[in-house]
Amino acid sequence: MSEYQHYEFQALDRPLSREEQDQLRAVSTRARITATSFTNTYNWGDLSGNPRRMVERYFDAHLHVTNWGTHRLMLRLPKQALNLPTVQPYCLHRNVEAWTTRTHLLLDLTNEDEGGDWIEGADDSLAALIGVRDELATGDLRPLYLAWLSALAAWELEDDAEEEYQTCPEPPVPAGLGELTAPQSALADFLRVDDDLLTAAAQASPDVPKKPARPTKKELAPLIAAMPQKEKDALLLRLALGPEPRLRTEVLHRLRGTTAPVTVAGRRSAAQLLDAAHTRRTERRQRAEHERAAARAQHLAALVGEAESAWQQIEAHIATKKTSAYDQAVALLAELRDAYTHTGRDRDFRQCLTRLREANQRRPGLIHRLDCHGLR
Structure with missing residues (x-):
């Protein structure tokens, strides 16, 4: 498989100017560049620009995917929408990083898995x-x-990290981890979040509170009247200069009061979460093995009940004298052996098998297959 890298950048809060598009063209002559996007796929070589600097200057979101396991998502948000102190508890190692510019907060979320599945195209x-x-x-x-x-x-997975995550604290646990939205489910898949680890974490997550009712004129009018004139002038200026897609949300937050994110304090260590996920994974596998064993036992019991028909099928396969039919006969015989053993009738099976071998001793291809499968 050849090398594959996909880069995608999106401008959401404002379109790129013609001058900015020309600046981006210097980064790549092959990229598809519009007033809101920059997209390119590489089968050799690499992007000459620095993705972090490109997001800082031009874009609000960036995705990078490679066929050697890189999954990377970068997001840029206005500082007033999300602040660094809120984000910092969730930053971990080099996989979750955050920093600020004069006007924005940036997030860099990365997952690397060289052994992960890759679907070309x-x-x-x-x-x-x-x-x-x-x-x-x-x-x-x-x-x-x-x-x-x-x-x-x-x-x-890092050999030298065990002592550190024994004492690494869990960040604040947000509400609703057990009922993710569609974008959040997509993010969990993209970042390869382990299902058992997520389920263990969700045990401490409170329910999502109900959304506030849609605001009415009667509710908003007195709140707007009470706003300081200087603040209203600033908001009107931003509206006139727009577009700002989230300006309405920001205004509502100011009017109604900014509601703090619904979280509970993280009370577990990273090691405790990993242990809980391991326990859940082990229990789930044990249940699956038990279910498989029960289904197998049921199948074998049913096969013994149809033993006469099964022996007839085996004889019919052998009678064709075809190698593929021999293989089918031997496979069915192996199943019958397990079925007779399961019901404590080993002696009956050995007697039937002896008669079958004696009746077909001049078929070396069949006898060889029986011997290879321990059907002696």
Whole structure:
């Protein structure tokens, strides 16, 4: 398989100017550049620009996917939508990073898995993930916690990290980890969040509170009248200069009072979460093995009940004198052997098998197959 890298950048809060598009053309002559996007796929070589600097300067979201296991999502949000102190508890190792510019907060979420499955030609796009940006802007911290879980699982695989994650504290646990939104589910898949680890984490997650009712004129009018004139002038100026897609949300937050994200204090260590996930994974596998064993026992019991028909099928396969039919006969015989053993009738099976071998001793191909499968 040849090298594959897909880069996608999206400008959401404002379109790129013609001058900015020309600047980006210097980064790549082959990229598809529009007023809101920069997209390119490489089968050799690499992007000459620095993705972090490109997001800082031009874009609000960035996705990078490679066929050697890189999954990377970067997001840029206005500082007033999400602040660094809120994000910092979720930053872990090099997989979840955050920093600020003069006007924005930036997130860099990465998962590397060289052994991960790769589907060539898959539709790698920001479309399924971009919704988490709006969720973060409105105070939903579940995407950050999902990124922390992804980083934690990756960190566990490092040989020198065990002592550190024994004491690494869990960040604040957001509400609703047991009922993710569609963009959050897509993010969990993209960052390869372990299902058992997520389920263990969700045990401490409170329910999502009900959304506030849609505001009415009667509610908003007195709140707007009470706003300081200077603040109203600033908002009107921003509206006139627009567009700002989240300006309405920001205004409502100011009028109604900014509601703090619904979280509970993290009370577990990283090691405790990993242990809980391991326990759940072990129990789930044991249940699956038990179910398989029960289904197998039921199948063998049913086969013994149809033993006469099975012996007839075996004789019919042998009578064709075809090698493929011999293989089918031997496979069915092996199943019958297990069925007779399961019901404590080993002696009956050996007697039937002896008669079959004696009747077909001049068929060396069949006898050889019986011997190879221990049907002596």
